[in-house]
Amino acid sequence: MNATKLQKLQLLQDIMATGDEGCKQFCKDELAKLIKPKAATPAPAPTSDADPPAPTTTGADPPAPTTRGADPPAATTRGADPPAPTTRGAVPPAPNAPTFDDVSAKMGWSSPATPRMVEAPGTPSPATPGSAITTPGSAKTTPGSASDGLVQGSAPLYNRKNAAMFLNRLKGNPKRMQALPDDLAKLVRDEDSKSKAIDLIVAAGGDENELVGQWTASSISVGTDKEKGKMKPLTEQELIGKYGAVNAAKVMEEKRKAGLEVDDPNCKGLKLYLHNEWQREWTRGTEERSSFTASGEVRAGDAANVAQILSVPRRALTGPGQDDEDNVDMEEDPKPLPNKKPKKARKNEASGKEKDEDGETEPEAPRVEKLTPLDKAADLRGRALSKANHAGSMRKQLKGVSYATECLKEMTNFEQEFQAIYDQVDKLISELVHDDGVYLPIATRYLDIAKRYERPSKVANSLIRAAKATPKDPTAPKGSAKAKSKKRKAAEGA
Known part of the structure; x- marks a missing residue:
């Protein structure tokens, strides 16, 4: 065994002593390759006219020539279809092609239910097919009943109990109380107006920013x-x-x-x-006056909807809700409104995870989302670019590791595959392709590559950390680093 192999063997043993499980497995494989003796290659037998030919079987296929180190050919049966040629990193054909719903669920594109309209407290829900027809004046809904904050076809979204807990936390936080408008802070502190404050919080869905945005009150002399x-x-x-x-x-x-x-x-x-x-x-x-302001896209037929949906009885800004004469259907919002609440506030409040008196955690309300094909394509493009950048970063760091040749090749291949997906989706987006069927096979291929990328990326990360933790070469002359530093400073000074 020459000096190079001995040095590599010593380096692998040092890495096994300091690395994690993935790094140890890699080092074991490399050690097995170093220690394994080379197989003797039989010399070609001399041929002459006198030698009899090798016995052959009629109809048998001749053996394919093999090259040293190459993978042996797969066994084939006479008359069977030849295997399809595959390239490194290609997606193997699946026996059952995934459906669009499966891919959407894995990518996080599908919403838990169809978009629904949130009703304010005291507002009757629109009649659904197969349900009893509700006539004006038949059954009145009062704040605090089971229909407060209902979403059509789901559990209560934000009830009065959650609003009362939110109100108590708001009172106990002086900084948040100071940030509220004076008249709204006065309403929150007033125990006699507690029911009205809870109605407002339920109407805002427990969102403090929306509560302040909806509330614009002024006390004027009359x-x-x-x-x-x-x-x-x-x-x-x-x-x-x-x-x-x-x-x-x-x-x-x-x-x-x-x-x-x-x-x-x-x-x-x-x-x-x-x-x-x-x-x-x-x-x-x-006299106290309250007003509600809202902004958004203007579509045909919105004028009549806004007049009734955003009316004072519906929003419950001045008192309990009342029954309206008719139900107005609103057009579905193309995109969910972003929650502008700070991350810490969203974590500590109005998250739907507070425990009730029995200690049971209430289920979190489903988030309503509706994505267009271009939205899904943009999300896929961003994910592919992120994976390509990650693989490229791993590839650059592995260049300085002498024993990570195979892992370096894998990172290069994965970077190219993710980059190819990014380029393909980016081209489709520039052409404004609005078809889910076009993006389905691309998303399926991305999911397969991302799944295969998990283990190699962990191994690459382990090798990089092990290389950084490798002790310095004891045979290196002392003071070499200082000498290099002095030369660099001298060059900079010149």
């Missing part, structure tokens, strides 16, 4: 001037005492012309005059 009048029957003597004899005669004459003279039921022959007594009231006070 003055009202009211006039109240009523008719009071007066006798002739009462009119004289009120207006005097001369003016009383004019008033009675006007009452007769206006038909306001009636018989006195207490005494026949006497008349009563209906006198208009009025009073003016001036009051001052405060």
Whole structure:
């Protein structure tokens, strides 16, 4: 065994002592290759005209020539179809082709259910096929009932119990209370308005940003001037005492012309005059006004929908919800609205994972998503690019590892395969191809390559970490690193 093999053997043993399981397995394979003796190659037998030919069987296929180190040919049966030629890294044909639903589920493109419209507290859900028809006034829904925060065909999305827990946490956080508008913070602190605050939180779905965005309230000074009048029957003597004899005669004459003279039921022959007594009231006070603002794409027929869906009774901004005369169907939103809440706040609040009094964790509400074919293609392109960059990074780091030749080749092949998927999908996106059937085989191929890439990537990572942890060569002259540093500094100074 020469010095190079001895040095490589010593290096593999050092790596096995410091590496993880994947690295140890790789080193064992390399050691087996070094220790395994070479197979003796038989010399070709001399041929002459006198030598008899080798016995052959009629109809048998001649043996294929083999090359030293090459894989032996697969056994074939006479009359069978030849195996399809395959290349390194190609996707093997699956016996059962995956369906689009399977690929969408693995890629995370399919939503748990069809997009649905979230109803505000107290709003009756639209009638579904096969259900009883609901008529206005048949059954009223009150806040706190089982229909609060319902999503069509699912469990309660955000109930009043979650809203009460959210309200208590909000009160106990001074920084969050300080960030709220003054009038909204006053409403949250007021125990008498606790029910109204819970209604608002349920309508916002437990999202603090949406709650603040929906709430725009102002307290303004309001003055009202009211006039109240009523008719009071007066006798002739009462009119004289009120207006005097001369003016009383004019008033009675006007009452007769206006038909306001009636018989006195207490005494026949006497008349009563209906006198208009009025009073003016001036009051001052405060009035709370609430408004709701929303923005989005404008589509045909949205004007009537917005007028009823975003009305005050539906949004429950000023009180409990009421039944509307009819149900308005809204068009499906093409994309789910992003949750702009900070990551920490989303983790600690309104996540649907709070434990109730019995200690049971409530199920998290399904996230509604609807992706177009181009959205799915963009997601596939991004994933392929990420994998290609990861494989390229591994390839660059493995170049300096002398015993990682095979792993380096694998990383190069995987990088090329992921890059090919990226280029193919990017071209389809630039051509605006809106067909799920076109992206299905590409996504299937990506999933297969990504699955095969898992183990080699772990082995490559182990080799890179082992190479970084390998001790320095003891035979290297001392001070060589310092000498190189001095030369570099001298060159920079020059």
